[in-house]
Amino acid sequence: MKLFIATLSTETNTFCTMPTAMSGFEEYFLRHGTATQDPPNLMTEALHVWREKANVLGWQVIESLTAIAEPAGPTTRSCYDALSDEILSDLAECGGADIILLQLHGAMVAEQIEDCEGDILARARALCPDATIGVSLDLHSHLTEKMLEASDLIVHFREYPHDDATACAVELFELARRSHAGEITPQMAFYDTRMVNLYLTKAGVMKEFVSEMAAVQNRPGVLSVSLSHGFPWADVEDVGARMLVITDDQPQLAVQLAEELGRRFFELREKVTTRYLPIPEALDHVGTRSGLCVLADMGDNSGGGAPGDATHLLQAMLAHGMTNFASGLFWDPGVVRICQDAGIGSRLALRLGGKTGVVSGDPIDLTARVMNIETGLGQHLGTGLEPMGTVVWLRLEGEIDLLVNDLRVQVYHPEAFEQIGIRLAGKSVVAVKSLFHFYGPFSQISDHILQVASPGGTQPAFGDLALTKRKLPFWPAVAQPFADECLADAG
Numbered sequence: 001m002k003l004f005i006a007t008l009s010t011e012t013n014t015f016c017t018m019p020t021a022m023s024g025f026e027e028y029f030l031r032h033g034t035a036t037q038d039p040p041n042l043m044t045e046a047l048h049v050w051r052e053k054a055n056v057l058g059w060q061v062i063e064s065l066t067a068i069a070e071p072a073g074p075t076t077r078s079c080y081d082a083l084s085d086e087i088l089s090d091l092a093e094c095g096g097a098d099i100i101l102l103q104l105h106g107a108m109v110a111e112q113i114e115d116c117e118g119d120i121l122a123r124a125r126a127l128c129p130d131a132t133i134g135v136s137l138d139l140h141s142h143l144t145e146k147m148l149e150a151s152d153l154i155v156h157f158r159e160y161p162h163d164d165a166t167a168c169a170v171e172l173f174e175l176a177r178r179s180h181a182g183e184i185t186p187q188m189a190f191y192d193t194r195m196v197n198l199y200l201t202k203a204g205v206m207k208e209f210v211s212e213m214a215a216v217q218n219r220p221g222v223l224s225v226s227l228s229h230g231f232p233w234a235d236v237e238d239v240g241a242r243m244l245v246i247t248d249d250q251p252q253l254a255v256q257l258a259e260e261l262g263r264r265f266f267e268l269r270e271k272v273t274t275r276y277l278p279i280p281e282a283l284d285h286v287g288t289r290s291g292l293c294v295l296a297d298m299g300d301n302s303g304g305g306a307p308g309d310a311t312h313l314l315q316a317m318l319a320h321g322m323t324n325f326a327s328g329l330f331w332d333p334g335v336v337r338i339c340q341d342a343g344i345g346s347r348l349a350l351r352l353g354g355k356t357g358v359v360s361g362d363p364i365d366l367t368a369r370v371m372n373i374e375t376g377l378g379q380h381l382g383t384g385l386e387p388m389g390t391v392v393w394l395r396l397e398g399e400i401d402l403l404v405n406d407l408r409v410q411v412y413h414p415e416a417f418e419q420i421g422i423r424l425a426g427k428s429v430v431a432v433k434s435l436f437h438f439y440g441p442f443s444q445i446s447d448h449i450l451q452v453a454s455p456g457g458t459q460p461a462f463g464d465l466a467l468t469k470r471k472l473p474f475w476p477a478v479a480q481p482f483a484d485e486c487l488a489d490a491g
């Protein structure tokens with residue numbers, strides 16, 4: 001038995017003006033068949049699982065490319081061709097495989113190719129018409145007809161923040177093994193819920209809905225149930241949340257359950273989503289609370305393709321007269337370079353952030369002391385360790401500590417601040433550039449968490465996104481996106 005495995009991961013914010021090029025993969029994570037020799041990160045956990053399980057069964061494993069880039073704008077065509085060609089040529093050179101398992105992020109867009117995952121899967125299918133092809137996806141992806149046509153099994157992460165990559169990898173491996181052995185015949189169907197938003201799964205009604213999906217998955221004849229949350233900041237035809245159901249040889253049941261669960265999810269739309277606070281409202285809240293308060297700078301999450309150098313929130317905090325806070329990670333390679341040249345202990349006039357474009361706001365001129373500089377630090381996302389590049393700790397007057405680095409990455413964990421020497425326990429506020437992934441680890445050390453609808457490349461204003469390619473209406477841009485169906489029914 002021959003198993004072929006690979007990873008290609010970036011999520012494309014089509015509104016971002018910075019292209020994703022090979023340099024983005026090189027600086028984050030790029031291995032040519034050796035990713036499982038490194039400690040796992042979120043997008044390589046599956047490869048470790050699959051190799052381990054295949055070894056136990058005595059299968060031959062062909063490990064191909066792993067390429068991971070922090071999200072930005074569309075991937076250049078030359079970069080996409082080089083990466084996808086490498087996976088496909090590895091597959092051809094090894095003479096094909098019995099089972100092909102891919103960990104893809106989903107939501108990758110390249111120049112002239114809107115559905116990169118569908119493209120890769122279709123090419124893999126053309127090479128290996130009889131193979132069992134399975135895909136594990138980040139739930140922030142676009143689920144397309146082309147992907148379903150070309151593969152046998154698709155499983156999305158169920159949790160956001162993502163801490164179930166290993167569980168999904170195990171599930172997919174077992175389904176692929178049983179499918180190839182002829183024990184099951186997977187039939188996939190999805191349903192467009194007509195929703196574009198974000199859904200945190202760790203509490204409340206959304207947590208209950210994840211349990212509901214699990215209960216349906218346990219019914220006879222059902223193999224897998226997962227929700228593609230969708231990735232909102234992408235003007236592509238297939239943007240939006242889609243419910244996926246896989247049954248054992250019962251195509252109609254898959255269609256029916258996907259619709260039932262998808263409609264149920266739509267009914268819960270107000271309860272599974274959150275209203276995020278505008279900056280002034282958030283800062284007013286901070287003033288009324290004691291203990292450590294975390295502010296999530298949602299609009300500038302590089303993990304969703306925002307630049308990571310936006311100054312809107314910091315500018316407002318300074319104007320508000322706030323002191324004794326920490327804030328990061330600001331992506332500003334120029335400032336990092338100047339600080340490296342000046343050295344630890346120096347006091348400098350610096351122009352921070354606001355350099356990438358209009359979405360980042362204006363740069364801030366400040367005088368700061370360089371407290372520390374570290375290279376090679378990592379921060380945990382689940383059990384995996386994500387890189388941070390070179391990190392500089394700057395201190396301003398008023399016990400204000402800023403974290404600046406040269407690798408675009410969101411804040412996942414308090415250790416991003418603390419490893420370099422910033423003591424968060426003594427702060428009144430810490431502002432993190434992230435949407436949700438910081439949530440678990442920071443809830444352990446803080447008293448309040450406020451999610452701020454700051455401006456920027458990932459501003460959470462879903463009704464206002466210019467999604468021109470989506471054919472069907474969606475909530476919250478329109479209140480009743482299924483109204484056309486009601487009219488059709490009535491007619």
Ligand SMILES: [Zn+2]
Binds near residue numbers: 138139140162
């Ligand atoms: Zn995600």
